[in-house]
Amino acid sequence: MNGKTRETVKTTYRDAIREAIREAMRRDERVFLMGEDVGRYGGCFAVSKGLLEEFGPERIRDTPLSESTFVGAGIGAALGGMRPIVEIMTVNFSLLAADQILNTAATYLHMSGGLFNVPLVIRMATGGGKQLAAQHSHSLEGWYAHIPGIKVLTPATLEDARGMLWTALADPDPVLIFENSTLYNREGELSVDAGAVDIDHARICRQGNDITIITYGASLYKVLDAADILEKSGISAEVIDLRTLRPLDDAAYLSSVAKTHRALIVDEGWRSGSISAEVSARIMEGVFYELDCPVERICTAEVPMPYASHLEQAALPQTETIVTTVKRMVRKNG
C-alpha cells in the first residue's frame, strides 16, 4: 500500500455520526445522549441504534415528548459539569425549546457575568426532500445563526459528520449541529482514522475561476453536480462548503469571490432573512469592487414545504437551476 494513501472504510453519514457519539462516550464519561426515542427505538433517524445496549440507559436516555424540558435539562447538566448531547427530532420541534436555546443557553455566560459556560451540544435533523411535509421539513439553521452566544454547524460530508461532534463537545459554549435528513443514507469512503475536525473554517470543495458557489448542508451535492455539468460548458466553478453558519468564515468566501468576481449562494432555507442574505450582504461589504455581476441566490421557495414529491422537489434548490443561473451570470463571450 502506498504510504500516502490512508486506509478507508465504506460508511454512511448516519454511521459516521453514530461513530462520533460512540467515540465521545468512550473518551469522556461526562458525555451522554438524551432525546425522544434515542434509546429503545434507536432514534427516529436510527442514528443511535445499538448505543443503548452498549452504554446503558444512564447514558442513552429516552425523554418525554417535551423539547423545552429536555433541552432545559441538558442546559442544567452542562452547567453541572456534564457534556450532554441533546437530540431534537427535527428543527421544527426545536421551536418548542427556542426559549431554552435562545433565552437560556445562549445568554447564560453573559447573564452570569462570565461565570458559567454552557457546554451543551444539540443535534437535530433539518431540511426537506423526504416527503415529511411542512411540519418536519424546514431548514431553520439560518435562524439560529442569527443568535450570538451559540455556534451553528451544518456538516455535509462524512468527515464532518464524523468529526464535528467531538470538537463541539470540547467547545465551552452551546453548539447546534444540523444534520440534513436526506444525508443520513449517503454512502462514501471515510478514513479509518477519521476524527475530530475544526469547526471554524469553511472548505473549498472544488477549485474554480469563473464563479464562487457558496453553500452548505445537503445542497453541497447539488452544487457539485452542477459544477461538473458547468465544466463541460467551459465554466469553472469554485465550490465552498460553509460548514459553520455561525460564526461565518468570511475570509474563505470573500477571498474566493475576489478571485472569481462572481458569487452565487445556494441555501435550502427560505430566501427572506436567510443565511444567504447575510453572506450576500457581507460580500457587498467586503469585496464590492471585485464583483463583475450582481450576487445571486437560489433558495427554497417561500412556501410551507409541500408533501407531494414533485412539488417538494420544485420548492427545493435543484441542480438544473444552479446550472442555468450560473450560465446566465458567467455568459462567456466565446
Added chain:
Amino acid sequence: MAEFCMPSLGADMKAATLIEWKVKPGDFIKRGDIIAVVEADKGIIEIEVFEEGVVDKIIVPEGKNVPVGTVLAIISSMKEPSETKEEKIVEGQVIEKKETALKLEPEKVLVQEKPVPPLPEVLEGKKHFKVSPLARKLAEELNIDVSTIQGSGADGIINRADVEKAAKERELKKKIPVTEKAKMPKEVEYQAGMRRAIAAAMSRSNRDIPHYYLETRIDMTRALQWLEAENQKRSIKERLLPAVLLLKAVARALKDVPGLNGYWIDERHQMKDEIHIGFAISLRQGGLVVPAIHNVDKKSIDELMAAMSDLIARTRAGRLRSSEMTDATVTVTSLGDLGVETVYGVIYPPQVALVGFGRISEMPWAENGMLGIRRILSATLAADHRATDGNRGAQFLGSMKRYLQEVSML
C-alpha cells in the same frame, strides 16, 4: 423650449454620427437654418432646424453616433422665462408642460396622453450605465470611457471582459499606422452603409408595394427644338438640360393628377399639395442618392435648372440637407444618358409613384398618315396599386405627354 432630435433621414435610417455643430449655446436660430452636420449611411447631411429660438444646450457632442430620435440639443424659444430651463433639463422629459396642457386645454387631453417616450439611451451625463463594480474600477484604471462600451453581460451589463476587450481594441488601433487605417476602410464602410440603406428601402418596396407599370412614347422633337433654340441664345453657363423639361412636365402632370404625388402610410393614401421631386442621382463611386428638388411646380425653367445643378453638385460633394433627404413626394429617375431605352423603377417608400425616363433617340414615327424621323422618349410610370389604379396612371402619363409636346404650356 424644444428638444432638437436626430431626424430620420429616410425610411430605413436607424442612427447617424453627429460630425459637426454649426451653432453653439447662446446662438439665435431661425427656421431653415442649418445647425448641424451628420453622417448617415446615405452620406453627409446638413440638418436644418424648424424652430426659432436660442440654442440652450448642446447635448450630443461631435463624433458621437446616436439613434434616430436622440435629443441632440435643447432650443429655448425667446418667450420662455429662463429660470425654468435647468429644472426641465434635469427632468429630461417635458412632463410639466403636459400637465399645464392638461389644465388649460382639457379637450386636448386625449391627444396629449401618448406616453412620453423614454429618453434615448445615449444622453450624456444622464444615463447610468450598468457597469459591474469590477469593470468600473478596471475602466478607471485603464482610462476607458464606459459609455463607449457595449455590455455583454446579463441585462447588457458592462463587465470586466467588456472593458478588457475595449482596452485590447484600443491597443490594436494604436498599433495600426494612421495611413492604413484612415481612408480606405471608411470609404468601404460608407459604401457598405449606403448599400445597406438602399437594400433595406428597396426590399421593403418590393415586399410591400404592389407595383403597376405603364409605358408611353413621347415625341420630343418640338420640345428639343425649343430647347436648342433657347440654348443657342444662351451662354454656355445658362444652358438648359432636357432633364429640366422632364421635371417640369412631371410636376405639371402631378398637378393635374394629384393622386400620384404623396405617400402610402398606415394603410392610407396621403396626397400632398407640395410637389417635391426626388431626383435619382448616381454617385461615381457607386450607389445612389435621391434628394428632393422642392416645389418644382412653382419654379420657372431657369430656377429649376439652377436648383438641379446645385443639387447635383452638392450630392456629389456629399453636402445635402436634411429636408432634401426626407420630403420627396415622388421620384424621377432618368437613365437615358447611359443609353437605356426604358426604365422600370422601384418605388421609394412611402412614396406611391416613380417616373422613369429612357434615352431620347431618333426613330421612324408615323403620324397623321405620314412617316417621319422623330426624336422619341420612352417614359414609364411605376405606381403603387394600393394608392392608385391604372386609369389614374394613364391620365398622368397622358397629361405629361401633352406638356412635353407643347412646351409653351410648361
Added chain:
Amino acid sequence: MTEKNIREIINKHLTKIAPEADLGELPENANIREELDIDSYDFLQFLIAINEEIGIEIPEADYGKLSTIEGIIRYLSARMG
C-alpha cells in the same frame, strides 16, 4: 496655346469629374462620355469649365464634335487660331 496645354486643361477638368479614371490609358479616339461614364450634367460642367479657362464659346450644336479627346483638341485648336 499648344496642343499640350490644351490636353493638360482637358485632363485637369476630366479628372475633376472622374477622379478614378486613368486618362493616360484612354485612347485619343475613345468616346469620353461612354468611357468615363459622364452624364449630360457632368458634360455640361466640363464644357463650362473649359469655357471659363480658355474663353471659347461652344454652341450646343457642336457638342457632337467634342466626344473624343482628339476631337476636343482639334475643335479648340481650330478656334484659338
